[in-house]
Amino acid sequence: MKIYILCDMEGTSGIWQPEQVDLTSSQYQQGRGLLVADVNAAIAGAFEGGAAELVVCDTHAGGRNFIIEQMADDPRVVYETPSGGDALPAIDESFDGLILTGHHAMAGTLNGFLDHTMSSAHWFRFTLNGQPVGEIGLETAVAGHFGVPLIMVAGDRAACDEAEAMFPGVVTAPVKEGLGRNRARCLPPGRGQELIHKRAAEAVGKAKELQPWKPGLPITLELTYTRADYADDAAANPAIERIDARTCRKVVPTADQVCRF
Numbered sequence: 001m002k003i004y005i006l007c008d009m010e011g012t013s014g015i016w017q018p019e020q021v022d023l024t025s026s027q028y029q030q031g032r033g034l035l036v037a038d039v040n041a042a043i044a045g046a047f048e049g050g051a052a053e054l055v056v057c058d059t060h061a062g063g064r065n066f067i068i069e070q071m072a073d074d075p076r077v078v079y080e081t082p083s084g085g086d087a088l089p090a091i092d093e094s095f096d097g098l099i100l101t102g103h104h105a106m107a108g109t110l111n112g113f114l115d116h117t118m119s120s121a122h123w124f125r126f127t128l129n130g131q132p133v134g135e136i137g138l139e140t141a142v143a144g145h146f147g148v149p150l151i152m153v154a155g156d157r158a159a160c161d162e163a164e165a166m167f168p169g170v171v172t173a174p175v176k177e178g179l180g181r182n183r184a185r186c187l188p189p190g191r192g193q194e195l196i197h198k199r200a201a202e203a204v205g206k207a208k209e210l211q212p213w214k215p216g217l218p219i220t221l222e223l224t225y226t227r228a229d230y231a232d233d234a235a236a237n238p239a240i241e242r243i244d245a246r247t248c249r250k251v252v253p254t255a256d257q258v259c260r261f
């Protein structure tokens with residue numbers, strides 16, 4: 001059993017202030033340590049559940065968060081970072097499941113801690129074949145292209161609710177609850193890590209029962225930016241159709257391309 005683990009930061013156990021995910025803040029190093037603990041908990045749980053091989057990808061802010069010498073030291077794991085539009089670079093048909101850790105809800109979610117989709121500053125609303133999706137949906141679509149199902153999400157309550165509503169049967173580990181966008185009520189980090197460990201083991205155990213997400217092809221993506229000048233810039237690309245002042249549309253032939261807007 002081969003599992004891909006994609007790690008964001010906002011939904012990490014014990015991260016309850018925006019500064020902890022901001023690379024320029026003095027609180028970032030503390031947030032980073034918490035992220036590493038969550039990821040190591042997911043790795044341990046995945047092995048306990050029967051995984052034989054893991055690829056673990058660091059995605060927040062382009063992937064510069066893992067403290068590599070503190071990551072689980074095991075010959076069955078490799079670590080990677082995303083590159084350009086490739087959110088999950090090593091994913092292919094050989095994987096049996098996708099686990100998302102540290103995840104947050106899509107832009108515009110009530111009580112979603114640090115809710116956003118791709119860019120808090122630029123992206124207001126995003127749809128895939130008319131359905132609103134966030135990063136959980138986008139990443140699940142890419143994995144689905146390769147026949148890989150989403151098996152688990154760890155994050156705040158809103159992220160877990162979003163995953164359960166879109167992908168029934170997915171295992172979740174809600175480690176905190178957003179109180180508005182910039183505050184959260186958290187489990188103690190050690191409890192969050194324990195929950196992630198336990199749920200990751202459970203998720204790998206049921207990976208064979210879950211189906212990959214296969215949206216109808218070709219896929220129509222629509223992005224409403226927060227400001228018209230961002231849409232002005234995007235519309236310079238001939239593959240993009242301008243819908244209105246702030247909205248652009250792109251049609252992609254296959255789901256592995258949904259992150260390349």
Ligand SMILES: [Zn+2]
Pocket residue numbers: 008009010059060061
């Ligand atoms: Zn992030």
